[in-house]
Ligand SMILES: [Fe+2]
């Protein structure tokens with residue numbers, strides 16, 4: 001796999017890990033095995049908001065998709081769909097935050113709506129990431145030229161990633177969440 005695609009894939013893995021943790025947390029709350037820790041829920045939502053918005057989507061929109069647009073007409077409908085998803089990201093995360101707020105204020109009776117919103121969010125993210133990996137990656141491997149890869153990789157080195165460099169704050173946020181989250185999600189105190 002090209003280095004640039006591997007970087008995007010690693011960011012998908014980081015995001016998927018957090019979404020998986022959030023899913024386990026809401027399932028734990030539903031079963032009464034875990035308590036609703038709103039500090040933890042808020043930190044998880046912050047991560048799944050900021051990592052894509054600040055670190056990940058710019059790599060896709062401004063570099064990978066931008067280059068692929070010029071090389072492959074077949075990719076255009078998929079790129080349009082994925083960019084539309086990115087534009088809806090803000091509204092989707094606000095809906096998730098709003099559902100968490102209603103749950104925090106309303107208690108148990110408001111949990112099912114929050115649970116449903118979390119599952120819906122995760123489902124949409126999975127679809128989106130799968131389309132990137134299974135539709136865009138193969139077209140990029142096939143159609144992008146050496147000069148495209150060189151330009152994309154140079155930009156990615158300069159762009160933040162979730163674990164290193166100027167974006168180390170996302171690594172710190174990730175660690176904070178791992179330390180707050182109860183086992184088996186993280187290393188925090190029991191649920
Ligand atoms: Fe994307």
Ligand SMILES: [Fe+2]
Nearest residue numbers: 056060129132
């Ligand atoms: Fe992505």
